[in-house]
Amino acid sequence: MGFLSQAGHLGIKTQASKGTYADPAQGTAGTPNALDGVFLYTKSGSLGGNRELLIPDPEIGGNRDIPDAQLGPIAYSGEFEFYARMDALPTLLKAALGSAATTGNGTSTPFTHTITPTDSSLPWLSVEERIADGYMVFKYTDCKINTLHLEADANGYLMGTIGLIGLTQATTTATALANRDYDTTPMIVGSNVCVRWGGADLPAKSFSLDINNNIEDDDFRLCSMTLGDLVEKRREVTMSCTIRPQDSNLWKTAMWGSPSATVPLGQSFKDDVEIEFESYEDIPGLSPAVKYNTLIPIPSAIIAPFNVEPSGDDVIEHDIEIRPVRPAPGTPILTAVVKNGLSTVR
Secondary structure (H helix, E strand, C coil): CCCCHHHCEEEEEECCCCCCCCCCCCCECCECCCCCCEEECCCEECCCCEEEEECCCCCCCCCCCCCCCEEEEEEEEEEEEEECCCCCHHHHHHHHHEEEEEECCCCCCCEEEEEEECCCCCCCEEEEEEECCCCEEEEEEEEEEEEEEEEEECCCECEEEEEEEEEEEEECCCCCHHHCCECCCCCCEHHHEEEEECCEECCEEEEEEEEECCCCCCCECCCCCCECCCCCCCCEEEEEEEECCCCCHHHHHHHCCCCCCCCCCCCCCEEEEEEEEEEEEECCCCCCCCEEEEEEEEEEEEECCCCCCCCCCCCCCEEEEEEECCCCCCCCCCCEEEEECCCCCC
């Protein structure tokens, strides 16, 4: 007998408060509503658990073999890879950044979810994880998204990876298929993904965006086998692009501190960055028609210094790192604006 990985699923719902599991299942089978969680098809990954076997040091006078070993504390952490879709994405962005506001009525204008980072604690999540068909089903209470990664190649799909950490785990029964509100909105292709620097499209062959909340996954306490808490430390936001340069301006911007510089300067050059991706398909029920869309504006960013590395007759390409910064505390480091057909962020 074997277990097919593709039979698994991942259900996520934002908790009202810490310590109280929020069931991601639909309240009414087959009838999605704003109170439901969202279920994702995933390509790979598991939250599972990380645990060590504690082996004692050798004792003087003992024999050459290990006399015994005990199980150490357990941390529930792992990563999931998925195709990025527009109903689940606001939930993941809110969990990775902090807060969301919604506008629109879903009829003449789309629902628009604006997600901004918070400097306080991130929302707690409940997670249902089904591993294969009949292998194991877990429910996790008090989870947080530690990392969120988005990427796309010009000839591929928009992909995502989330890194989750949770405090408590228990076995459960899988939500019935009729009660799983899967995100089946359209997938996004690279030809509908744009990256802009200073308002102009970059000649990018690929891009990636990473949000890292640097949550500790080893906060163990005496008299407990699980993590004590999940505390966010410094948030790091990074971007990268592979580009085919059209001139030397980006190199001068990164290495000399200005696109117009003729000698190296001391101060880094900052400009705005935008990432936008859109579906070919329309959001159902809207008149006039509107596409699924996500816009991520970054007000201030720096291109890290990089070298030019020609090789043979290869076309010159640059792998550049773009580092968003936040010079003014009152200005968010980035904002995510998502248009879809859901009335709320779940």
